[in-house]
Amino acid sequence: MTHFPYFVAVWLFAIGVVGIVRSRDYVQLIACLTVIQSATYVLLLAIGYKVHAGAPIFSDHPVGSPAVDPVVQALVLTDIVVGAAVTALLLSLVIQLRKRRGTIAPDTLQPMSD
Amino acid sequence: MTHRTRTTVLVFLLLLLVPLAVSGLTRLPAFGHYQGPYGDVINTITVHARHVTNMVSAVNYDIRGFDTLGEEFLLMSAVTGVAMLLRGGRGEATSARPTRVLRRRREGRSEAITGIGRLLAPITLLYGIYIIVHAQLTPGGGFQGGVIVFAAALLVYFGEGYASWRKTVRSTMLTLGETLGAAIYLCSGLYPLLSGAAFLQNTLPLGQIGTITSGGSIPIINLGVGCAVAAGFCSIALELLEETRLP
Numbered sequence: 341m342t343h344f345p346y347f348v349a350v351w352l353f354a355i356g357v358v359g360i361v362r363s364r365d366y367v368q369l370i371a372c373l374t375v376i377q378s379a380t381y382v383l384l385l386a387i388g389y390k391v392h393a394g395a396p397i398f399s400d401h402p403v404g405s406p407a408v409d410p411v412v413q414a415l416v417l418t419d420i421v422v423g424a425a426v427t428a429l430l431l432s433l434v435i436q437l438r439k440r441r442g443t444i445a446p447d448t449l450q451p452m453s454d
Numbered sequence: 455m456t457h458r459t460r461t462t463v464l465v466f467l468l469l470l471l472v473p474l475a476v477s478g479l480t481r482l483p484a485f486g487h488y489q490g491p492y493g494d495v496i497n498t499i500t501v502h503a504r505h506v507t508n509m510v511s512a513v514n515y516d517i518r519g520f521d522t523l524g525e526e527f528l529l530m531s532a533v534t535g536v537a538m539l540l541r542g543g544r545g546e547a548t549s550a551r552p553t554r555v556l557r558r559r560r561e562g563r564s565e566a567i568t569g570i571g572r573l574l575a576p577i578t579l580l581y582g583i584y585i586i587v588h589a590q591l592t593p594g595g596g597f598q599g600g601v602i603v604f605a606a607a608l609l610v611y612f613g614e615g616y617a618s619w620r621k622t623v624r625s626t627m628l629t630l631g632e633t634l635g636a637a638i639y640l641c642s643g644l645y646p647l648l649s650g651a652a653f654l655q656n657t658l659p660l661g662q663i664g665t666i667t668s669g670g671s672i673p674i675i676n677l678g679v680g681c682a683v684a685a686g687f688c689s690i691a692l693e694l695l696e697e698t699r700l701p
Contacts, residue, residue, distance in 0.1 A: 342484035350475045354468060361464045362457065388493060391486035396497055396509035399591050399664065403501045409493025410509035414518060417510060418525040421597045421683060425532035428690045432539045435697060447457075 345386035352379035365444045366434045370427060377423050381416045388412035505660040506590035506669040514595065515675040519643075519654045522675075526639055526682055530632060533686040540693045563615060571613015579606035586680035590669040596676040600683025607688050616695060625692060628685045635682025642671045642678070 352375055359372030388409030394401060396410035438444050483489050500512045514522050586599030611619040643654040651657045654671075661668035 342486075343480055343482065345485050346479040346482060347476070350472070350479065354472065357468070358464060361460050386485055387482070388488055388490075389486055390488040395593065396493070397507060397593055398497075398501050398509070399507040404498065407493075407497045407509070409488055409490060410496055410513050411492050411518070414510050414513040417595070417597055418514065418522060421601060422525050422528050422532070424601075425529050425536075425686060425690065428694070429532045429535045429539070432536045432694065435694075436539050436542070 345382060345389075349379045349383035349386065352376070352382060364447065366437065366446065367431070367444065369446070370430045370434070373430070374423065374427055377419070381420070384412040384416050501663065504656065504669055504672065505663045506672055507664065508590050508592060508595070510593075511589045511595045511672060511676060512669075514597075515589075515672045515679070516654075516656050516669075519675065522679070523639055523643065523654070526636060526679060529682065529686050530636055533632065533689050536690050536693050540697060544696065568613045571609045575606050575609040575613065578609055579603060582606055582684070586677065587666060587673070589676040589680075590672050591664065591666070596679030596681075597683055600680045601687060603680070603684035604687035604691070607684075608691065611691075611695075619695075620692075623688055623692065625689070628689045628692065631681045631685025632689065635678045635680070635685065638678030638681070639675055642674050645671075 356372045356376030356379065359375065360369050363369040363372060388411070390406060390408050393406035393408050396407040396413065398405075398407075434444055437449075441449060443449065496509055496513060496517065500509055500517070501507060504512050504516060506512045582599045582602030582605070584599075585594035585602055586596055589595035589599070607619075607623050610622050614622070646655040646657045647653060649657060656670040656672070658670035658674075660670045667673065
């Protein structure tokens with residue numbers, strides 16, 4: 341079980357892809373996209389983790405004591421905030437779609453299916 | 455493509471992908487046995503090189519500062535995109551009085567909700583500002599603190615209703631905050647160029663470790679990010695809430 345968190349990431353990614361492929365409206369699709377995004381968070385944080393190490397913040401414990409990788413944490417941190425804003429952008433696309441076409445189901449929007 | 459064929463293709467592709475992913479991941483270093491050099495190097499030298507104690511902030515606003523500039527503009531363009539998309543269908547009517555609100559309860563809000571909102575909103579706002587200004591010392595920073603400030607603004611909406619929310623959170627204030635945040639970031643990137651240093655190089659005096667002004671340009675950039683994140687999220691909420699207003 342030494343690689344368990346990596347498999348959690350794969351599981352989240354796979355279940356997100358399944359959700360996107362089988363989604364019947366765009367709100368569900370965007371929710372699945374955020375699930376896929378959280379797979380990258382799990383993977384990045386798992387890669388940077390070190391056993392018996394503290395947070396990479398040395399305000400209360402001395403420099404040189406073991407700490408986890410701050411680079412991946414910084415990546416995840418900015419990505420969560422920007423990801424939330426991008427999700428809002430996608431949802432406003434859905435709002436406009438609902439206004440223009442009256443539906444948010446991908447299947448009914450295909451140009452081929454009259 | 456029908457649902458059935460799509461699912462069949464998906465199952466086939468997942469059968470292909472999962473063994474590849476598993477064989478790749480099992481060759482990574484085992485969980486908890488991190489081997490990369492960068493994290494350890496940053497943890498060892500940055501406290502004395504930059505006089506900050508929060509390594510994540512040091513990475514975000516100094517060592518990887520150029521990337522965070524990109525993230526900041528990504529956030530800004532997402533906010534601009536939301537505003538453009540929604541105003542495109544609705545018109546530029548944010549100045550209209552939000553008196554007629556569709557399907558939103560205006561009377562009879564529970565006193566408990568208003569009371570809790572009034573109690574919690576200032577505390578949350580203070581906590582958000584605390585998280586922003588202590589970025590280089592303790593866990594937190596502009597991104598996290600900005601979102602907490604946004605939560606305080608939302609508490610005003612829950613407690614007082616939409617009209618009061620619009621009176622408290624002015625849209626000109628939000629535009630100003632968003633622009634100011636990006637401008638602070640850009641200026642602290644361009645300022646080192648005047649003295650012949652590189653873009654975003656930390657040339658300001660570093661100060662004493664553990665104080666609120668330590669870290670040179672890190673607290674300044676962080677303040678800009680906090681400003682931009684709080685204003686950006688409030689703008690997104692404003693644009694989405696405007697959608698429910700009657701035309």
